[in-house]
Amino acid sequence: MVKLNLHFSGGLELLFGNQKEYSVDVPHEPPSELKVGQLLVWTRDHLLTERPELFMKDKTVRPGILVLVNDVDWELSGTLDSELVDGDNVVFISTLHGG
Amino acid sequence: MPITCSSCGVEKAALRRPKTGDKLCKVCFFAAFEQEVHEAILTNNLFTAGDRVAVGASGGKDSTVLAYVLSLLNQRHSYGLDLVLLSVDEGISGYRDDSLETVKRNEQQYGIPLTIVSYQQLYGWSMDQIVKQIGTRNNCTFCGVFRRQALDRGAFLVKANKVATGHNADDIAETVLLNLIRGDLPRLGRCAGISTGEDGDLPRVKPFKYTYEKEIVMYAHFKKLDYFSTECIYAPYATRGFAREFIKDLETVRPSAIADLVRAAEEFRIGPDNAEQLAQPKTCQRCGYLSSQDVCKACLLLEGLNTGNPRLGFIMLANIEGNVFKLLSL
Known part of the structure; x- marks a missing residue:
């Protein structure tokens, strides 16, 4: 298990039961680290309540959704291959909503 | 392994800028973001000292960041602007009510006075009443047409001589693409302009014309700015169409595509034959x-x-x- 704090905002929370914060235990077998790509699939299958196509496209997030791991842009940590450990914070922000 | 900021070389990088690929820490990112908006304002002479500028404020990310940054730059560089927040209340209960609460907080947070004009007041119809009458098929058309004019009417009401809106580079790239697909040459030539109606009573300016949506959202996130992002109850999830989707796909493959689309439209010239159609x-x-x-x-x-x-x-x-x-x- 990997303990993570997930945060959904920018309208994305609407797809997650209108709940912004989740503390979760994500099943994972060592020795390899849990990767964000795996987290996405688990999140879609266990937390998402509606319209999965608005969260994921193919194996990644829908373009226009920003991901930050410990408040750092996931493009700096390897996007889908970013590794996660106990206590990490993962933030998902949709940019696709009106402004 | 944390990556070091490519600008200061000291702090931990917090994001990769889509436009430049630079890996910057929060502080260097704020500075670069603000400086670019400042340069867009200066280079294009968007404002003159003494202007009374109505900032179109929806409570959403773009207009919230715009109000914050304009207020900051106005002080930092002594623009001499008289800024006011202008919000349009379409009369959509459960949607606009909440976003107007955000704008009211922004009024306090940024110290910019707020005026709200409603469809009810301007047209005698709220969107809730319109939907009751016509259903939810063409209601977005009414809302869109009314909103554009409502901002002008509101601006006259608050005696502003300019309107600033939060349209960003992604918005403009999307409009460029749509105008191209529609074959709308006059609009294609015009839509990438950073200001419109310069000769009229109420020019409109877009200080975020070169600013990527990703950076606006990152800026709001890192600065913990208070913005609102719930879908309109009459068009949930439908605010953006295929063009937006396509642009976001392009950005994933080649981040400069958004800036390039905007530049393509800037370079677009209407020949004399078509100019008459304007x-x-x-x-x-x-x-x-x-x-x-x-x-x-x-x-x-x-x-x-x-x-x-x-x-x-x-x-x-x-x-x-x-x-x-x-x-x-x-």
Whole structure:
């Protein structure tokens, strides 16, 4: 298990039961680290309540959704291959909503 | 392994800038973001000291960041602007109510006075009433037409001489693409302008024309700015169409594509044959506000509503705008 704090905002929370914060235990077998790509699939299958196509496209997030791991842009940590450990914070922000 | 900021070389990088690929820490990112908006304002002479600028404020990310940054730059660089927040209340209960609360907090947070104008007050109809009358098929058309004019009317009301909106580079790239697909040459040539109506009473400026949406959202996130992001109850999840989706896909493959699309439209020139087709700005015979036709779209739609035949206004509008309009309303 990997303990993570997930945060959904920018309208994305609407797809997650209108709940912004989740503390979760994500099943994972060592020795390899849990990767964000795996987290996405688990999140879609266990937390998402509606319209999965608005969260994921193919194996990644829908373009226009920003991901930050410990408040750092996931493009700096390897996007889908970013590794996660106990206590990490993962933030998902949709940019696709009106402004 | 944390990556070091490519600008200061000290702090941990917090994001990769889509436009440049630079890996910056929060502080260097804020500085670069603000400086670029400042340069866009200076280079294009968007403002003159003494201007009273109405900032179109929806409570959403773009307008919230715009109000914050304009207020900051106005102080930092002594622009001498008199800033006011201007919000339009479409009268959509459960949606606009909440976002207006955000704008009211922004008024306090940024110390910029707020004025709210409502559809009810301007047109005699709220969106809730319009939807009751016409259903949810063409309601977005009414809302869009009314909103554009409402901002102008509100700006006159607060005696502003300029309107600033939060349109960003992604928005403009999307409009460029749509105008290209529609074959709308006059709009294609015009839509990438950083300001419109410079010769009229109320120019509109877009200080975020070169600013990527990703950076606006990152800026709001890192600065913990208070913005609102719930979907309109009448068009949930439908605010952006295929063009937006396509642009976001392009950005994933090649982040400079957004800036390139904007530049492509800037370079676009209308030949003399087509120049004649450009509608000369007129004023509406009924309400006196700016219109490309003798009677403005808002008045056409209102006539339909007020005569109990809402289809009428919509059909008249469709006739003016051609098939493209019908396509969009599907």
